[in-house]
Amino acid sequence: MSIIFRLDRVMADRKISLNELAKRIDLTDSNLSIMKTGKARAVRISTLDALCRELNCQPGDLMEYSADHQNTADRKGE
Amino acid sequence: MKYFGKKSLSSAVNTILHIAWWAVLYISIFAAAVFAVMLFSRTGGNWIAAHVAQISPDSNWQKIYTWPLIARIIALPYVAVVVILQLQMIKKAQQLFANFTNNIVFNKSNVQITSMISKMLIAYSILTVDFTLFVVSIILVIVCAIINNGTALQEEHDLTV
Numbered sequence: 001m002s003i004i005f006r007l008d009r010v011m012a013d014r015k016i017s018l019n020e021l022a023k024r025i026d027l028t029d030s031n032l033s034i035m036k037t038g039k040a041r042a043v044r045i046s047t048l049d050a051l052c053r054e055l056n057c058q059p060g061d062l063m064e065y066s067a068d069h070q071n072t073a074d075r076k077g078e
Numbered sequence: 079m080k081y082f083g084k085k086s087l088s089s090a091v092n093t094i095l096h097i098a099w100w101a102v103l104y105i106s107i108f109a110a111a112v113f114a115v116m117l118f119s120r121t122g123g124n125w126i127a128a129h130v131a132q133i134s135p136d137s138n139w140q141k142i143y144t145w146p147l148i149a150r151i152i153a154l155p156y157v158a159v160v161v162i163l164q165l166q167m168i169k170k171a172q173q174l175f176a177n178f179t180n181n182i183v184f185n186k187s188n189v190q191i192t193s194m195i196s197k198m199l200i201a202y203s204i205l206t207v208d209f210t211l212f213v214v215s216i217i218l219v220i221v222c223a224i225i226n227n228g229t230a231l232q233e234e235h236d237l238t239v
Binding site: 027031032034035039040041042043044047 | 233234237238239
């Protein structure tokens, strides 16, 4: 996957814990952890909306595209 | 009616299959011993055939001893393979229903179990020359593909936040 989640960085900037954020956006800790560790396959618009609202950021702050990351992932898959 | 989970249709089938496995095992051991005696012992075969004739007069089991030697030699391993296949299929089906009882439906292990059962059922239907079972085994292959697709969808769902 060439999309990298930057949720951990934004959370560190806002000084908010995973549990606290999960409570605020009404999501389970495990689901937020899946997103934080980059294991998520898909993100609901409603989740993105809640995250942006609570973290006061743009969707682009939470994720970014990296072609290098894709190449590394492909090589690991070989 | 509940299909999955505790106290459901799956748990009932799981219990029935558990009992069936032991029943098939004991009956098969007994039947194989009787069959072996009838195949290779004239006196033992006659004794068993006489008792079988009392229960079922039309039975032609007495003729087994008159089979050619090669047929009698092949018969025993054939029966053994059929019985082993039966036991394995019941065991695997029990594992599948145990997973259903634990609410594990779309899972990779279920795909493997279903695939294994379908392959064994194909072999069994060919060995016993049973066309109906062959059709059932083909349907099971398709069910296996459906569970596989379902597993992929389940994984997708679990990883959607």
